[in-house]
Amino acid sequence: MSTSLWFQDPRAFIHNELRNFVRSGSPWSRKDWNWPTSRQRTGVFPPVNIYDDGEGFRIRAEMPGVDKESLDISCKNDQIVIRGERTLQNIDDEANVHRREREGGQFRRAVGLPQPINPDKVMAEYNHGILNLFAPRAESAKPRKIEVQ
């Protein structure tokens, strides 16, 4: 979104302002909220997908070639932090490099969840370059059935 837009097209400016106003009322636009849709977090390795299976959250991260030993996963309340390192095998100096598209380095990714989880029951698996996390909802976040008297 460009701020200079309104010089050219006042209608677009008003439209944008209105849209921002409407959005500012929803939690999705709150900048302090740690839900991963907040813009500053996109582009940080690894990319994640989050699913809800009823019992809790399933988090998947695509991160091929990460050393399992380097993985450090910690969680609290409604956040999971994944840390690790992806090391690329050294290419021989003598070798003639044709393409270099892969990248190595350290990463840290905080994933915010919409509800509190039970940190003691979080499970992690790393298979075929994909990290699978299961984080069950905290007891306090589970729906309670109310008996009708």
Place this chain on the structure above:
Amino acid sequence: MTRTTSDEQKELQVHQKQELQSEGEGTREGVYFKPDVDIFETDEALMVVADLPGTSAEDIEIDLRENMLTLTGVVDEGLEQNWQPLYTEYKTGHFTRQFRLGQHIDQSKISAALSDGVLRLTLPKAEQAVPRKIEVTSS
């Protein structure tokens, strides 16, 4: 809003997966992505390293004919029916990529290893045909 601290600059960035737009459609249904690769050449061999997250050894097909190398990795998403997507940053699909090789490869010695979604392919160069000197005889 972009926040750049010296700490974040060092972080590994995501390479957005590139969806393949090709005329030759795969027979298998689904989206195909172009895997990131490193290719380098030593005296003996051409090495190809490719990121194929989500594939196991039996899902990978390597084909080399008429100097065209084709890599294909079939990915089974493995999602349960009751999983409701809440947030999606990456799409899942198969992988495929083709390279035209400039070297003669010894087909019988090609080897491949897969670990943690990274394929390492070794394509040993064929021994150069020994130049022959042709004697011209006059009668």
